Amino acid sequence: xxxxxxVLVIFPHPDDEAFxxxxxxxxxxxxxxxxTYACLTLGEMGRNLGNPPFATRESLxxxxxxELVDAANIMGIQDLRMLGFRDKTxxxxxxxxxxxxxxxxxxxxxxxLIITFYPGYSVHPDHEATGRAVVRAVxxxxxxxxxxxHCVAFSNNSLEELGExxxxxxxxxxxxxKIATIRAHRSQTESMMASWSENAQNTDPAILRWIEKERFWxxxxxxx
Amino acid sequence: MKPIDRVEVQQKIDxxxxxxxxxxxxxxxxxxxxxxxxxxxxxxxxxxxxxIRYEHGKIVGDGPYRAGLKLEIGWVYGEGLTxxxxxxxxxxxxxxxxxxxxxxxxxxxxxxxxx
Ligand SMILES: [Zn+2]
Numbered sequence: 001x002x003x004x005x006x007v008l009v010i011f012p013h014p015d016d017e018a019f020x021x022x023x024x025x026x027x028x029x030x031x032x033x034x035x036t037y038a039c040l041t042l043g044e045m046g047r048n049l050g051n052p053p054f055a056t057r058e059s060l061x062x063x064x065x066x067e068l069v070d071a072a073n074i075m076g077i078q079d080l081r082m083l084g085f086r087d088k089t090x091x092x093x094x095x096x097x098x099x100x101x102x103x104x105x106x107x108x109x110x111x112x113l114i115i116t117f118y119p120g121y122s123v124h125p126d127h128e129a130t131g132r133a134v135v136r137a138v139x140x141x142x143x144x145x146x147x148x149x150h151c152v153a154f155s156n157n158s159l160e161e162l163g164e165x166x167x168x169x170x171x172x173x174x175x176x177x178k179i180a181t182i183r184a185h186r187s188q189t190e191s192m193m194a195s196w197s198e199n200a201q202n203t204d205p206a207i208l209r210w211i212e213k214e215r216f217w218x219x220x221x222x223x224x
Numbered sequence: 225m226k227p228i229d230r231v232e233v234q235q236k237i238d239x240x241x242x243x244x245x246x247x248x249x250x251x252x253x254x255x256x257x258x259x260x261x262x263x264x265x266x267x268x269x270x271x272x273x274x275x276i277r278y279e280h281g282k283i284v285g286d287g288p289y290r291a292g293l294k295l296e297i298g299w300v301y302g303e304g305l306t307x308x309x310x311x312x313x314x315x316x317x318x319x320x321x322x323x324x325x326x327x328x329x330x331x332x333x334x335x336x337x338x339x
Contacts, residue, residue, distance in 0.1 A: 056311065057248065058315070
């Protein structure tokens, strides 16, 4: 992984970083790179309330806020921003307002790398709207002054249309932190992690191989 | 939340009748339904903090349950309700959890706005 000045991670939901990015974040933090995580919503509309349910529609945001704080602590993130948008409504916000918000973070933090979702390839409407807003904000910066933009893509057509991801981070050195981060988002991940073990040594090798590599696509700017 | 107790829910519905209340009504199959199964037609609706006043309301069925509220000039209903809680603010929170425990419908009534 290249040395960065500052990494800015922008996602709409508290667990968006867990499976695909938390190892990359933890690796940057361990290298002494400042990381800011801006999370737009508290995942208020999550469908997992625990089984049997330990949350309600109304208590879920409070639970997920704490899970996000715990996850940030595990990854070593010093600067966690909760932006106060509401789950599943991001695409209905005023586009210009959203872009300005993203621009103000970029101006303030001057990141050398931004990580977000790839518009068109990230499935959830909030992911798409967040990715679009970040792309609009970065697109307003002169091409030679832009921070790098690494995107997460997981729609069924992403490999076919974007090709193989050009950034593959091996995060095996911090895999315990990654597993602990995933676990911290308990309300959303508990049922799927039931079969996972406490530490990396005892986790299913197939799951470990999947966990150890984090994949990103550099955003492809249209030719000028 | 616990499985719906019709008597307890009916009492709460009765207690909130006839005054201005705030409604949260939501149906969802999740934002990933079509991603997971391209033949699935994804649909849902959501309203939060609609102020209503209902003349009377009822919870019916043998589980999953249906709840309907009769307004002066309209109706509100939800179906597939399985669980409920009357929370520490006295709000009636009802939800329908599917076979995997995931929320599929929520119908909530409160005397004060939801935050
Ligand atoms: Zn998400």
